[in-house]
Amino acid sequence: MAASVLLAAMTTACTGSAPHTTGSSSPTARPGAAGVGDALFPTLGNGGYDVSHYALTLDYVPETNRLQGTATLTARATQGLSRFNLDLAGLKVRTATVNGTDARFTREKNELTLTPTKAIKNGETFKTTITYDGTPKMIEHSDGGTEGWIETDDGATALGEPTGSMTWFPGNHHPSDKATYDITVSVPKDEDGDPYDVVSNGELKKEEDTGRRVTRRWHSDEPMASYLANVAVGYFEIHKGWTSDDLPVYVAVDPDESEDAEEVKDLVPEITDWADERFGPYPFSSVGAVVDHLPDLGYALETQTKPYFDSAPEDTLLVHELAHQWFGNSVTPRRWKDMWLNEGFATYAEWLWQEDHEGESAQEIFESFYDGTHPESEGIWDFPPTDPPSPDRVSDSPVYGRGAMTLHKVREAVGDKTFFDILRSWTKRHRHKNADTEDFIALCEAKAGKDLTKVFDTWLFGESKPKDT
Structure with missing residues (x-):
């Protein structure tokens, strides 16, 4: 992501009319937790199950911004479940079933609680289907930023970091629970x-x-x-191509951005090929971009396989969001406080791109951040990158700039050969999984064969600006 997205409070309440049963026939069944206990976002996600697949069928009318949806979740219980929760903000739930049988449901704020007619056993794979409709929310923040379901001049787009996905489909909305997806959207002409x-x-x-x-x-x-x-509905010029490794490329460009975004269709495969050499094999089966015309949005987002841009991006922004396909999308933080593993790495990818393409060296960019002369260096010493003080600061400048500076100091400490081996090993070892800061430090020290405590204590965990570099 390339700009801060803040937390918003949202409230809804309703009660389903399905027949009431306790769902607790098994003595070992108990309610799943209404949150995973994330330090920054304690109510996001839910306990007691892991989702493996989402099948989302959506009917959207752009003229009225009306959405009807059916979400079928395939999940595995990690405990006996008498009831369990899904995250959903706004929208009216019409029906809910578990394994094809009506389930009782209730709503409190962003929690949708389902009570199946029969308790779910620990280890059981089960299916939940929710039908819902309404006008999806656009979450507005105090700094003017927005997320969720956002209307554009010719349709809409759905952007979900950190909380916005719950505005358009029910789910286990925490990055620690990843799943495969089928997203089907029907739109009238x-x-x-x-x-x-x-x-x-x-x-x-x-x-x-x-x-x-x-x-x-x-x-x-x-x-x-x-x-x-992500879903983007509107009018787009579609460009298809291939990378040098025969990876399909799909780039959608709003006609209003066509002239300024002329190079994007060529830059996407070029950057992907470059990153493949630096970071290891590209982790997905296709790559692309969506260049929309929404200039007041103010940020881009690394939506998987096709990062979303509110307007035509510069090459470094394109590098940043495509680098996220490795760092953040394939290797995903286990908790929100480790966002520097996304943003610090993607920011450092920008530095490497410039270094490899006759721009400033990574060392020169590092020095401009340290001196405070870089335009993105403001506020980088406000808090350690691993310790955002509140949810609304999870995407502040220390997570980006100081996170990248930490990587540069690791590179300096271990040498280029070991450093790039670390990056490629990181993306290979945790491909399509979750990881955290402790995992990264352990990998760095194992590859370097030495203690790197001083480097990380100074640049990653330190409370203030180091006195020298």
């Missing part, structure tokens, strides 16, 4: 009979035009954290 484009994560598996409506089904075969799920 506009008043002139022209079809809207629908772009989402992964690969386009089905495209149907019934004369009045268009439907597209996108499939993501590799696990994805829910905050990286």
